[in-house]
Amino acid sequence: MGRRGQSITLAISERDKVQLENLALELGITWGDRPNISKLVEAIARRKLLIRANYDWTADRINALNQARIALVDAGNIEASMVVAQLLLERSEIALPLRAELDQFVAHPVQPWRLAIEHYIRQSQPFQLSYQDAAEQVWQFTIRYAELTTHEDRQYLDCWCDETTGNQDLPELAHNRCLRLDRITDASVAPVSGQWHGGLATILVEMHLFRGLAFAYRSKTNQDEVNEWLTDSPQVRRVVRRVSSTFWLLREISRYWEDCIILSPQSLRMRMQKKVEAMHRLYDSVQDES
Structure with a gap:
């Protein structure tokens, strides 16, 4: 007959006992199909299981x-x-x-609507959704292409929509929308019939980069079609980028001001020029007041 082990008494609450039993089950330490706390304690004593601090993460x-x-x-x-x-x-x-x-x-x-959107994108299935803009106006969009993306640390749905009303981008990009995920109305996503598009509408934008920006610039993967130094102006970098939203492009290049100019298309160049002129007038007005 084998020698019986010595017994000990554990003074623990019923909740802690249940936790120990659950731990024994997780580790496969059982007697038949029931958890065995004695074997669990024995495994700890023999260092088959190591106990480490669970409160030392920074x-x-x-x-x-x-x-x-x-x-x-x-x-x-x-x-x-x-x-x-x-x-x-x-x-x-x-x-x-x-x-x-x-x-x-x-x-x-x-949220269920997020899962529905991801499903429709994977299946190339057009769908409709309701969207509340910053002015709390609710819009209905019929979407025939979409991709989830990040702009300035926020999550957006970049999409091609049937509806163009209220879009202030260039006419070539009027079908594109950039919708903040947290403004999509819950329980408002539903499939519709029709064709799924191959992508967003895009235009080619040519820019010249100067000084430090020209040397520090890193090409945008899947966006830049040309990234080269001008032969007649060796310290000027020429970039031609495929753009689906001029709003985000202007937000990006406005950080560099005199180190970046837009050459084409002319409509976008004029839009940027008007922004610079408006800022110049604003600075002049503040100077006049002072």
């Missing part, structure tokens, strides 16, 4: 992982984002507000 690490979770959601990788959320929830140092946010996310990882 705030930077936690924030980085949470940002990664959000980025995975924005990229449509919900399964991976759930793994990161579960990893964070296992930590004891997670602050209560973040824990509540993660609990809510795990319970409802993504």
Whole structure:
């Protein structure tokens, strides 16, 4: 007959007992089909299981992982984002507000309309949605091409729509819309009949870059069709980019002002020139008042 092991008594709450049983089940430490806490304690004593601190992660690490979770959601990788959320929830140092946010996310990882949009995009299926703009006006759009993207740290749906009313971009890009995801009205996405387009409407924009920007510039993948130094002006870089929204292009180049000019198309060049003239008048008016 084998020698019986010595017994010990654990003074723990019923909740902690359940947690130990669940841990034993997760690790496959059972007697038959039931969890075995004694074997679990024995495995710890024999260092088959290592116990480590669950409260030593820095705030930077936690924030980085949470940002990664959000980025995975924005990229449509919900399964991976759930793994990161579960990893964070296992930590004891997670602050209560973040824990509540993660609990809510795990319970409802993504809104149904977001899943519907991603499904329609994958299936090349035209669809309709309702959208509330910054002035709280509700629009209905029939979308025949769409892609989820990021502009200045916000998530958007860049799409080709039947409707052009109210679009202030160039006529060639009038069918393109850039819709903030958080302004899409819930439970408003539905499929429609018709053809799916191959992409957004685009135009070619030629720019010249000067001084430090010319040397520091890095080509935009899948956007720049030409990126070269001018032979007759060796310190000027010529860039020809395929653009689907002049709004975002002007936002980008306005940071560089005198280091970047638009050459074509003429309509966009004039639009940028008017913005510069308006800013010049504004500066003059402030100077006159002072």
